[in-house]
Amino acid sequence: MPGLLLTVLLISLLAKETYVATSLDDENFFKSCSPSRCSKHGPEVRFPFRLATQPPPCGAPGMQLSCSGQDTILYHQVLGSCKVTAIFYKDLVINISPPVDSSLDCPLQRLISANLSTGAYKPQKLDVASLVGCSRDPIPIDLYGIVGPVTCLINKAIKFWYLVNPDAYMSVLPLDCMVVSKDITIPYTSQIDYSDFFIIPKKVEHTATFEYRASKSISLGETAFSWYSSNITSVCQQCEKKGQRCGFNSQRDQAFCKSHGMQVIQIAASSVAAFVALSLMLATTIYLSLKSRYNEEINRKVEIFLKAYGTSKPTRYTFPEVKKIARRFKDKVGQGGFGSVYRGELPNRVPVAVKMLESSTGEGEEFINEVATIGLIHHANIVRLLGFCSEGMRRALIYEFMPNESLEKYIFPHVSNISRQLLSPKKMLDIALGIARGMEYLHQGCNQRILHFDIKPHNILLDYNFNPKISDFGLAKLCARTRASLP
Template sequence: MSKLLVIAILLLPLISHGRDLSTIWVWEDKDFFKYCPSSQCSQHGPEIRYPFCLASSNTSSCGCGSRSVRKLVCSGQDTILVHPVLGPYNVSAIDYRHSSMKLIPLVDPCMVLQKKLISSRSSSSSQVYDDNDYDEDYDEYHEFLDPSATLVYCSREFTPSAADRIAGPVSCLSNTTHFLYFVASDEVISLLPLDCKVIPVSDGGGGRTIAMYMYAPVSMLDLYPQSFKESAESILSFAKKTVYWNGYNCRQCELSGGRCAFSAQRLEPFCMPHGSRTKVIAATSSVAAFVVLLLTVATALSLSLRTRYNEEIHLKVEMFLKTYGTSKPTRYTFSEVKKIARRFKEKVGQGGFGSVYKGELPNRVPVAVKMLENATGEGEVFINEVATIGLIHHANIVRLLGFCSEGMRRALIYEFMPNESLEKYIFSQTRIFFRMFCQC
């Protein structure tokens, strides 16, 4: 008890500070799927594994990082992705071999984006807004969700060229005096007209200004968006869409039959070769099968020994009864004992070797029926009492009138002592003679 108290006191500071004990150590790469197993929100829902994870799970070392777009949420049986800028999507499928997922917007992304736009001092028109302008911690692993975009408002409408990687004006976010455009984050803002200003977008984290990340459709043979304009228009449409994440190494791994995982030691993705997971499962299954086999053998052996022990006792009792003869106490069948004991309705005593019930012989003589129950040396107790008490006729010893030995059921039938304690006579003499029998 004192050791448990010491351990609890040592762990108390960690618990009080809300620390995750799993972050104290880092597992080996081969154990990734042991500590970061795949999951599903429903039986038919998409498999959730690296580079995604459930927000409710312990994923501090599973490679999800701090990006909310990697952390999916279960809502009933639906799998939900909550984009920090564009709102929630229902994830209907995830294809890890082609780094794609099918999304159904739950709300109009344009309406969500309108609420995200905040009033802020405009940036200088000559400012360069590139990948270094957003919080590094927001995207720990830069391969994910490329490209990002910057929102700009312009007081006059203009038509960008296809090569400028500028999309707009966005009709749902523009009016007659302000025209909103998406600009690729690596674009130099100075390419825009001088009246265009950068619009900060809040992700709900205390007004922090971030670049807006978009899922960029790509072809199966090309790693880069076919058109930035098409990407922007697609992501803002209130329709089902297929989107892709930029994970070339993981895609090659999955296409080769492996499974993409994350090294908590090197802090980078790696490929778990084909068959590694199968070997782990096979090894686990083999151990489980061995344990089941061991338990089965142990159970069978225990039952066999118990059966053999019971058979030996039964044989020992029967051999005694044959040599004992029929001139002494009467032998009854178990059915007869039940009738004599009135189906064991009136219990009058309880001892170490069994229970005593009041009964009556066919000639209406009252008797006490003792049923021997689960006692160590049960056979010896029975033989001892029949052989010894059956031969003794004494005023201070209860007379044995009959007995029953049928299978493992054994009963002793004594004369009933209405004015004396049955426990005093029956159980005390059982202990005395059993002790004498064992010492011989």
């Protein structure tokens, strides 16, 4: 990290009194509070958790664990002495299995009826299942993300109970089924969260993984909790994500990070100028050092999506091919929030509009949304996506060309009198009906309902005959066709 070393050197010249020292208190913390396990294969216990055999400063308040034979135990105020099955320090999640209660024949009932939040813990919401009840017809258990039936739950009006993956298509459920609860906490597992993509044709997830965790909740009542402590949680999470251990200095009353095998270095300055310089320089250094990694992560997400999307139309082009189609980006016809639009021509001389997406527009959501929503749609009132490009951080979308631009040009008085010259009341009515047909198709005609979220005159394009076409699906989302009503 040459940039970081240079930053530290500059700070030392600016500060009136700068020192680099190893804090004895911090070093003593890691000596006195080393990571522990109750068994060889049990979860590692480290700050903010501590075992009962360690001194109180080794853990945060209310986060004491203990050993019972080979098991790691957490005492929960509602569930009692629970076995800890896993701890995810980066995600602030702990999986626990409540004790077996012979008087309670339905472990899942405890996760539904009781308020399980305590001072330090609350049910995590990263991995949840929907509780679905059916009054007459059972659900085929071979469907995606369906686990059950849960035979121990009793309700006179509901005969069949299931835990359902919230991402499963609810339209496959029998008509008499309804969602009773959408937030049943199941055991957590650390994995890539493909929901960052906003939308994706099918959830890229192993069904067996959900089935296994949901089955554990049904049979054992196993669940997961998030933990929180105001002065340590965010600091420790950042430490863990950087591969560093987290500690706590009781004199300063704050958590801190320490790299494995390295001294804890503290940099202190006695003047406000030095502190400001430190903040600005470190921010710049961190930004420059992480920018390339951030871009690689975005590109990885996009490529995972494209792999799941498959090889169907529209066509995928290379960036040199896009440059040739867009005539080296010489004819710019528009500018939007996500990038610039250029006029171009396909090899078969079909005119097109090429939208180049800027690298600073989020994490690939706009690109993924457009390809996933309109890539396979063919409708007279929806702009057609003919191709796309994704090479590194360079991404482009290629649409059919709309020579009469957007509806915005014709309905606002500040854009001359062209609206009164070209658009008669009958034509305006035809345009409104066309937009309505396009919206109806998105909501009712597709395999999955598409919500556009950004319908406005600027996103209604007009072809040679002034027929309207809905465009710009960057904010769109797919919505399951559920007939199940919420209670």
